[in-house]
Amino acid sequence: MIEAQHLTKYYDDFCAVSDISFSVAQGKIFAFLGPNGAGKTTTIKMLTTMLKPSQGQLTVNGYDTVKNPLEVRRSFGIVFQDPSLDEELTAYENMVLHGMLYDVTSAKRKERITTLLKLVELDTRQDEYIKNYSGGMKRRLEIARGLLHEPKVLFLDEPTLGLDPQTRNLIWGYIKNLSVSQQVTVFFTTHYMDEADKIADEIAIIDNGKIVANGTAQSLKEQTQKPTLEEAFIALTGHTIRDEIPSSTDRMRLRRRVWKR
Amino acid sequence: MKAIFILWLRQLKRYWRSRARMVGALGQPLIFLLAFGFGFGPVYHKAEGGDYLQFMVPGVIAMGILFLGVFTGIEMIWDKQFGFLKETFVAPVPRYQIILGRTLGGATVAVMQGIVVLLICLLIGFELKSLWLFPIALVFMLLIGLLCTAIGTAFACVLDDMQGFQLIINFLVMPLFFFSNALFPVQELPNALKVLVHLNPLTYGIDGLRGALSGAGEQHFALDLLILSTITFLVLGLASFLFSRIRL
Numbered sequence: 001m002i003e004a005q006h007l008t009k010y011y012d013d014f015c016a017v018s019d020i021s022f023s024v025a026q027g028k029i030f031a032f033l034g035p036n037g038a039g040k041t042t043t044i045k046m047l048t049t050m051l052k053p054s055q056g057q058l059t060v061n062g063y064d065t066v067k068n069p070l071e072v073r074r075s076f077g078i079v080f081q082d083p084s085l086d087e088e089l090t091a092y093e094n095m096v097l098h099g100m101l102y103d104v105t106s107a108k109r110k111e112r113i114t115t116l117l118k119l120v121e122l123d124t125r126q127d128e129y130i131k132n133y134s135g136g137m138k139r140r141l142e143i144a145r146g147l148l149h150e151p152k153v154l155f156l157d158e159p160t161l162g163l164d165p166q167t168r169n170l171i172w173g174y175i176k177n178l179s180v181s182q183q184v185t186v187f188f189t190t191h192y193m194d195e196a197d198k199i200a201d202e203i204a205i206i207d208n209g210k211i212v213a214n215g216t217a218q219s220l221k222e223q224t225q226k227p228t229l230e231e232a233f234i235a236l237t238g239h240t241i242r243d244e245i246p247s248s249t250d251r252m253r254l255r256r257r258v259w260k261r
Numbered sequence: 262m263k264a265i266f267i268l269w270l271r272q273l274k275r276y277w278r279s280r281a282r283m284v285g286a287l288g289q290p291l292i293f294l295l296a297f298g299f300g301f302g303p304v305y306h307k308a309e310g311g312d313y314l315q316f317m318v319p320g321v322i323a324m325g326i327l328f329l330g331v332f333t334g335i336e337m338i339w340d341k342q343f344g345f346l347k348e349t350f351v352a353p354v355p356r357y358q359i360i361l362g363r364t365l366g367g368a369t370v371a372v373m374q375g376i377v378v379l380l381i382c383l384l385i386g387f388e389l390k391s392l393w394l395f396p397i398a399l400v401f402m403l404l405i406g407l408l409c410t411a412i413g414t415a416f417a418c419v420l421d422d423m424q425g426f427q428l429i430i431n432f433l434v435m436p437l438f439f440f441s442n443a444l445f446p447v448q449e450l451p452n453a454l455k456v457l458v459h460l461n462p463l464t465y466g467i468d469g470l471r472g473a474l475s476g477a478g479e480q481h482f483a484l485d486l487l488i489l490s491t492i493t494f495l496v497l498g499l500a501s502f503l504f505s506r507i508r509l
Contacts, residue, residue: 080347
């Protein structure tokens with residue numbers, strides 16, 4: 001379902017992703033782990049056609065991401081790391097907008113929206129503006145939205161960041177269910193190793209733009225001779241703390257928070 | 262088509278729901294209308310220019326459209342920052358459709374604002390030259406709206422946050438408005454200023470609008486229309502090009 005071969009991305013001189021290859025079969029859950037700045041988001045951007053690879057081949061649902069971006073986009077749903085909802089619209093309107101963008105027919109759209117909002121338990125609050133939603137509600141809505149056009153692949157970039165254990169459980173519950181019952185292929189990143197351990201069929205660990213290990217959670221633990229995935233992860237990627245330069249988005253968020261008060 | 266429609270509708274909904282912005286955007290043209298219209302009216306009359314209100318109302322309408330259009334375009338910075346733009350970028354929709362929907366939405370909103378300004382002007386004594394010419398006025402309003410939204414959008418494509426906002430107001434929006442024929446006739450201006458005013462696309466929009474609303478355009482609308490629509494398409498093309506190069 002997802003095939004990456006010798007995938008490489010340079011930003012000017014800096015090599016963010018260096019010659020990585022992996023593949024994910026249909027209906028599998030694949031965890032893509034790595035410290036901050038390891039190249040996870042760059043990889044997701046290439047997978048989702050937002051960035052062109054500098055070198056290498058990438059196909060999603062059999063379509064090449066560079067040659068056939070529109071078909072690729074039709075094939076996947078995505079939950080971004082940061083919210084990407086329109087705050088001035090209601091939950092229902094956000095769903096309709098998505099359905100229209102993905103050219104879902106009107107009857108189908110109504111039916112899917114009703115089902116999905118019920119699934120993520122937002123049906124009773126569907127007419128509220130997103131600006132009144134909590135972080136967890138937004139995330140649930142984004143998952144529902146990502147599934148509206150019945151994608152074959154679901155990309156999740158840190159879907160449970162900043163959520164409470166209840167919501168996290170709920171979200172992983174849906175996702176597990178989707179992959180089993182509808183054979184949706186799931187590709188996700190997270191910093192919570194226990195999630196990857198529990199959910200993923202396969203794990204790849206990326207560091208400094210290279211895949212340093214891959215396999216099942218069990219095989220990674222055996223390979224490093226550590227009892228938990230977290231320790232295995234640290235054994236593979238080292239103890240150094242990676243600093244990210246705050247993006248202008250972060251600065252803007254901060255400013256908006258200041259202004260709201 | 263669906264994508265263009267829904268993005269257009271989104272702009273309308275956002276406008277309709279933010280009453281503060283609606284009223285706020287009205288404030289500026291109204292202040293100009295009252296202060297300049299009534300303040301300079303008598304002077305203008307004594308100078309045998311005729312009725313100043315009849316002269317300046319098209320300019321004030323264009324101002325309303327200018328401000329709202331540029332703002333709606335620039336608003337895209339927020340969509341860039343707060344993620345919504347990503348949602349449209351990963352959708353199976355070519356980028357030109359996204360920008361078309363957004364720009365048409367922004368232009369529609371701006372024209373609605375222009376119509377509200379016109380209605381208020383009618384209330385305080387502005388007289389339409391002829392109802393038959395109103396559709397022509399609408400065409401000019403729409404073109405001005407498209408032009409200004411496209412300008413705002415083009416800037417939003419290259420700016421990463423609202424830091425540059427003040428810059429745009431002072432070095433783009435204000436000059437576009439003041440160095441045009443919105444508030445004064447062009448014939449008697451010093452040559453340098455005259456050239457500047459004639460380089461400003463808004464001038465042709467206002468002249469056309471003035472012709473259609475007050476019957477006092479300097480040149481025929483057909484010429485205004487030709488110049489304005491050419492520049493509008495060029496700016497739309499530029500905005501569309503810059504938009505296609507956004508990397509999130």
